[in-house]
Amino acid sequence: MAEQITKRSTSYSDWYVDIVLRAQLADYSPVKGSMVIRPRGYALWERMQQGLDNMFKETGHSNAYFPLLIPESFLKKEAEHVEGFAPELAVVTHGGGQELEEPLVIRPTSETIIWSMYKKWIQSYRDLPLLINQWANVVRWEKRTRLFLRSTEFLWQEGHTAHETEQEARDETLQMLDVYKRFAEEYMAVPVLTGVKTESEKFAGAVDTYAIEALMQDRKALQAGTSHFLGQNFARAFDVQYQTRESSLEYVWATSWGVSTRLIGALIMAHSDDSGLVLPPRLAPTEVVLIPIFRSKTREAVLEAAQTLARELRQEFRLELDTDENSSPGWKFAEWEMRGVPIRAELGPRDLENSQVTLVRRDTGEKESVPITGAAERIRSLLEEIQQNLFDRALAFRQENTHRPETWEEMKTLFNGDGSDEQTARGGFALVPWDGDPATEALVKEETKATIRVLPFGNEEEARGKTCLISGKPARHMAVFAKSY
Template structure:
């Protein structure tokens, strides 16, 4: 990095920039255990705000929270064939406890389908017991070979929803309903508008019939799988004997769904909005939306300034704004400005002796239009009254900027693998092409471009004119698919 105070510019080395932002904005820090990290209060506060918003959306759609245990019998994981194949390489296993070797090893959950459907089987007898709509907030562990702060850590926090339904249609509707919730959340809270769609066979969840995903585009034009929703069919219910008696008296297996988003979303937020000065947190997620920096002098105005600061903070809090007063006396105002900008606080308010005289405050926004002044002096009353709306406007602007960037970096109408490679060499983000549905083509594309299929896009994201030929040149296109280099 340039020096101790500034960050490596994104244009120079995006990966270094990302790490520095996460560490210097105090979102997280490396822990003594390889691949795992400590989420610090600023990062955890953002996660809490994400949790709160999502939790409300889940509950509004009839879901309830529960908690299932961390340890899962090894035999459970092994029941579903694809599931074990997918997760075996990254399992952490407890083989010894209380000084004794366990009779059956216990897996630290990489995901909880198996233990949850085992329990559902116990609770469900009749179609009247369905649907079950549960969610849990939990940690999971996947022993990844290569880890990155927030994006891929050995242990991470997430929510996992698990539902059981009497019919496939109902389960499918649940899967898609959740996908929409994720999408809305990513747009309205994280200001990270994703594209949505169906995963191809080679990219779907281990054990799913169909996987849907939200894919977001980062500033380096790499895609981030930000949330997934799976239709599991009867794959797990058959292995875990999750049966019910139907209205007609027949014994039937239930249909399941599972869906999750994780602390990876914080990484997505960083890479969607951050700039060379540091993090930018969308107002709705910011633990502190407005930081007030008192400008004091060592004279008799000092106590008057501090009094005014408290008064303004109180009034803003009453208006529902999350405010922090930075009263630290050993730092100069400038040092505080840089620190809060690095942490991405949306607005800063300065109150000093000059403001007392004029009844004004200085207002500074974390990002501002090209050429705008660094701070705006506005009457105190006006600042207090307009800040809630200013925060919302900032939120909207971040979202629309991200959406515009996604569109600008999306390429359609590519007709061959050669052109696809050229597009990525030229820095494309999402590239749409026709596809004949053959996994061999995905292999060819990966070989030639390092890109993978992200989704078969949902209707609204499809090109106005759907491609007629497969990008491989081998036959007509059965569908359109979106390619990207991915995290």
């Protein structure tokens, strides 16, 4: 009997690690906290990059590349920025066998190096807006790491834009947040909440940080992407002024926004099951795996039919034909399920007799037989159904696990309960009125481990006239609390 993965109900975190390793998405590297992204994981990332990159281009952004090494002094130019990142910096002190005059930090993010360049490139309103994105790796020295979710080095994209007016920059911030939301929901089939972060969860150096937040199957939230309105903070720090239409000098307005390989972790934890990975068709590197099944007498006929079918289907789908004769069909079924391929097509003697092919969908396990001649059409619709079903399923799960506790006690039970029944569900989202006081937020964290994930858009209106669930003071916001990764 081959290796099984840990069941979700036994240990969610073991299950997660098992999937990443067994589905060959990634492996531990010799350096603590850093990981190797293996071909199956990287193919997934490439699909994500493609989808996102198209959306960035459609909204007018261009790609560029800024260097990995940043003079240490750059980080120090923005007070909050350096304070936020100092604890997790990797610093290069030697080069070419000699100690450097000034240490270089390995970028934890690129605002500083980029704004040092923007200073050179921006003189006039005619140079604006400047809309640049880069695909890059960054390093943050985290104490506690997890494959894809928080690793020392990770891959991401970071957009950095410069604008004439505050309004334009604010619009850009929200536009990119919406791009992320659409990508999460339409490609990843992961529904996300959007909103603004509180002071304590804000990006170091931002005026406002917005985020998309997804709910994982263990009812913990995962911040899947952020978009920041940076105001004029970096423009001031790097002295980036432009001449306005009226010939006066103004600091430019800025945004930055990013998503990372953490999205792969989100994808895994949103959809996968005890048999392995479950991938949404739009992002699956392989949409269909075709497995021929034969005995020695039927070998030639089945293989030939499989080749023919594969050739035809490849015109439309990303298909793999698994003709390995050393492993049994049963083995292959389990293996391709582990890898998360949305549709398995089986072609055996019985199918051939009836001129049909058997299709099995990964998300539900449902099996059906269709005429070979109509296979492409059915696969096309099935892929759409799977994509939709994954989203619907995840959305239903989020709805079931979004609560509006009536009292502070009820909220504590929600997060501290043993999970034995509905009332003590141990987690999920809790939408409650909040007085806006960081001390109240801190108290909730202390007593429940839950933090404010976002203040949803329009929350002030909804909070009007209500009292804070925790302090009993007048509420200023509706806040979404959750335990998070």
